[in-house]
Amino acid sequence: MSARPGDAGGNGAGARGYRPHYLAHRVRNSLLTLGGLAVLLVVLLLVDGGASVKLKQVFALFAIWGIATVSLNLVNGVTGILSLGHHGFMLIGGYVTGLLVLPTATRDNLARSARSELSDFAMGLSVENWFRALGLDSLTTPETLWARFLVAVLIGGLMAALFGVVVGFPSLRLRGDYLAIVTFAFGEAIRLLASTPLMSSFTNGALGFAGVPSDIGKSVWWTFGFLAVTVFVMARLKYSSYGRALQGIREDEIASEAMGVNTAYHKVLAFAISAFFAGVAGGLWVSWVGTARLDLFLFFLTFYFLVAISVGGTGSITGVLLGTALVVWVRQYGDPLEQTYALSTWAVAAGLVLLAVAALAFFLRRVRRIKPDLGPVVYVPGALGLVAALVGLLGQGMPALQATWQGFGMRAITLALLLITIMILRPVGIMGRREFTWAWLFRERLDEPTEEERAQDAWLSNPALSGRAGAEREDDEVDA
Amino acid sequence: MLRLAGVNKSFGGLQAITDLSFELAEGEIVSVIGPNGAGKTTVFNLITGVYTPDSGDILFEGGSLKGLRPNAIVDRGVARTFQNLRLFTNLTVLENVLIPQHHKLRSTWVSSVFRTSGYLAQERRMHEVALEKLSFFGPRLMGFRLHQSVEVLSYANRRRTEMARAMATGAKLLLLDEPSAGMNPKETREITEIIRRMRDEGGYTILLVEHKMNLVKDISDRVIVLDYGRKLAEGAYADVVNDPAVIEAYLGKRSDKTSAVARARAADGLVAGSSVDVPGSAAGGEERS
Numbered sequence A: 001m002s003a004r005p006g007d008a009g010g011n012g013a014g015a016r017g018y019r020p021h022y023l024a025h026r027v028r029n030s031l032l033t034l035g036g037l038a039v040l041l042v043v044l045l046l047v048d049g050g051a052s053v054k055l056k057q058v059f060a061l062f063a064i065w066g067i068a069t070v071s072l073n074l075v076n077g078v079t080g081i082l083s084l085g086h087h088g089f090m091l092i093g094g095y096v097t098g099l100l101v102l103p104t105a106t107r108d109n110l111a112r113s114a115r116s117e118l119s120d121f122a123m124g125l126s127v128e129n130w131f132r133a134l135g136l137d138s139l140t141t142p143e144t145l146w147a148r149f150l151v152a153v154l155i156g157g158l159m160a161a162l163f164g165v166v167v168g169f170p171s172l173r174l175r176g177d178y179l180a181i182v183t184f185a186f187g188e189a190i191r192l193l194a195s196t197p198l199m200s201s202f203t204n205g206a207l208g209f210a211g212v213p214s215d216i217g218k219s220v221w222w223t224f225g226f227l228a229v230t231v232f233v234m235a236r237l238k239y240s241s242y243g244r245a246l247q248g249i250r251e252d253e254i255a256s257e258a259m260g261v262n263t264a265y266h267k268v269l270a271f272a273i274s275a276f277f278a279g280v281a282g283g284l285w286v287s288w289v290g291t292a293r294l295d296l297f298l299f300f301l302t303f304y305f306l307v308a309i310s311v312g313g314t315g316s317i318t319g320v321l322l323g324t325a326l327v328v329w330v331r332q333y334g335d336p337l338e339q340t341y342a343l344s345t346w347a348v349a350a351g352l353v354l355l356a357v358a359a360l361a362f363f364l365r366r367v368r369r370i371k372p373d374l375g376p377v378v379y380v381p382g383a384l385g386l387v388a389a390l391v392g393l394l395g396q397g398m399p400a401l402q403a404t405w406q407g408f409g410m411r412a413i414t415l416a417l418l419l420i421t422i423m424i425l426r427p428v429g430i431m432g433r434r435e436f437t438w439a440w441l442f443r444e445r446l447d448e449p450t451e452e453e454r455a456q457d458a459w460l461s462n463p464a465l466s467g468r469a470g471a472e473r474e475d476d477e478v479d480a
Numbered sequence B: 001m002l003r004l005a006g007v008n009k010s011f012g013g014l015q016a017i018t019d020l021s022f023e024l025a026e027g028e029i030v031s032v033i034g035p036n037g038a039g040k041t042t043v044f045n046l047i048t049g050v051y052t053p054d055s056g057d058i059l060f061e062g063g064s065l066k067g068l069r070p071n072a073i074v075d076r077g078v079a080r081t082f083q084n085l086r087l088f089t090n091l092t093v094l095e096n097v098l099i100p101q102h103h104k105l106r107s108t109w110v111s112s113v114f115r116t117s118g119y120l121a122q123e124r125r126m127h128e129v130a131l132e133k134l135s136f137f138g139p140r141l142m143g144f145r146l147h148q149s150v151e152v153l154s155y156a157n158r159r160r161t162e163m164a165r166a167m168a169t170g171a172k173l174l175l176l177d178e179p180s181a182g183m184n185p186k187e188t189r190e191i192t193e194i195i196r197r198m199r200d201e202g203g204y205t206i207l208l209v210e211h212k213m214n215l216v217k218d219i220s221d222r223v224i225v226l227d228y229g230r231k232l233a234e235g236a237y238a239d240v241v242n243d244p245a246v247i248e249a250y251l252g253k254r255s256d257k258t259s260a261v262a263r264a265r266a267a268d269g270l271v272a273g274s275s276v277d278v279p280g281s282a283a284g285g286e287e288r289s
Helices: A022-049 A053-078 A086-101 A104-112 A120-124 A127-133 A142-172 A176-195 A197-203 A220-238 A241-251 A253-258 A263-289 A299-312 A317-332 A343-367 A376-397 A410-425 A451-461 B040-047 B070-076 B093-104 B109-113 B117-141 B143-147 B155-168 B185-200 B213-219 B237-241 B244-251 B260-272 B281-287
Strands: A340-342 A404-406 B002-011 B014-024 B029-033 B055-060 B078-080 B173-177 B205-209 B222-227 B230-235
Touching (some): A053 A263, A053 A317, A086 A197, A086 A263, A142 A263, A220 A263, A220 A317, A220 B109, A317 A410, B014 B040, B029 B040, B029 B185, B029 B213, B070 B093, B093 B117, B155 B173, B185 B205, B185 B213, B230 B237
Parallel strands (some): B029 B222, B173 B205
Antiparallel strands (some): A340 A404, B002 B055
């Protein structure tokens, strides 16, 4: 994660400006990266060895959704195509993986069940059987589930990638909103198709099938391992020539085509790679839940990912992971929000949230040197928050505030408010397009001039200094 | 090198280009001039594959460009700049000049993810080419500017970046659409010099659309005058601007009720190549009926 775009090819201009002493900075960055990984390792060890099963599950869920958001980010953030069909890719990967790793005992139960619509052919699709046929009996034990899961998830990802290519094709003729609608329609069509009699011999219709082993999906190590691979591939891809081409398509599709980029190929490629990792995430997600069910793959899933991407910073892999962490945290630890409290408590809570928003807005205005410090974004939520908090605190005896209210749906509302707040205060998301790098952390910027460069630049751009008086600028001519 | 043979293009009922033929030899600098709406930019769009000609053919080094996608035409060796800048605004100057080299990359995306030695060698080569092309403009786009996003650049620097970007495609023929638009006279002189160096040192053949007559006069080997999509005149600058048909296209007929003073001033600008722009729409538009 310490890679900077400019670092990849030794660039000749590295000698001036803030120009890192390459060796020293690389050593420092490598050490910091190693340190960061060590901290992560310790955290994962603690979580894995800890008593809280819930925490373990939340970490695993973060990793699984992280894979999904980072892969969606390749299409939405890097290539700049709004895709709303991610849940469709996840469904394909999820069902394929679930079916392929289903244990034999569960299969037998399903086969006997009168309500099962699964065909014998579908029941025969089992990595376990394939391994047995290949004579790899040692890989068919419960302890070696991981081997079967790896094969299954790979196949699931490839199937999803295949569909990614199919969805990529409309992207050659459509743009913007129109394309977004097509991807959305695709995601929904996949889900509805899976529930029809046509496909129910594979998907068991609306019932789905339970009994998918959760060993991998709820393992912190496996899920973070998959996440690490995803982030590695996505980061390397983003900072390669291919990633630049994809970003060029985002910035200006006509210009990238005029600069020789085969936009058709690259858009389909982005969809395929993104869909592959979505399929992997879907496989893990089915394993996490333990069931392959259609209502796991509603549009809501894509919506959560979009919130994570928008909150974290569109296009920034580290930002997207941050956004995912926020979304997963609110979703998994939002239970207290949905409980029953007295109205006065709600008032105090709402007041405190509003005051926090006002404080954040004030802080941001100070940082951005916006005058005056106290704009409407500060004093409106500030005043409202103060009033709400005071009413809640002082009015505790008031009978009207004694009534209780249960916060149905407060989790989703909190997420929505989080999104709104961030979109108002920082429309590009928390990280914007930037990545978290050590150079960014230490504010080492290659794009700021040294004193010498500043002088040279002033000389170049100031006509008075370069011996010509008056800088008459012609207006931009207009041509048809 | 480039040959247009009887190219026609119409948009609905509007005949934008009528039976246009001209040739470009290697190493030439040729300007296309004409009043506003004459079809100059349409010619560029036809050559670069944004539009397909209705009839006629466009040949580049013997092969036809007709019907090819814009990116395939870049592969053949023709690149352009845009009149209304189309840079990759949120990317850095360096990245802007690296993207046009992507089509020459001979590595799959998998080897670019794993940073194979073959990929890294090409990446290093790309950086060298990018710096080489940017150094055409002196120190202006070097150093810290390399890592600045295009968004913060001045208009003139953006134009320079766009020219460097077109050169970085590896094309042999560059189509420059108003390279000096929005530049002051000093910068215009500088860009004139750079275009000449692009030909002399870079070996590019250049076709340009320009409104500033002093630039056209300074660097053009030949000038092609378009009016209403037809070729009005072709030849050396001095011959072309004295062509009665050209003067009429720009300024209207003598019998028109134009003030003699205004006409004389404009004609002076056209012939002497002072910094006065030839009025296209303002004067010409009304007088031609």
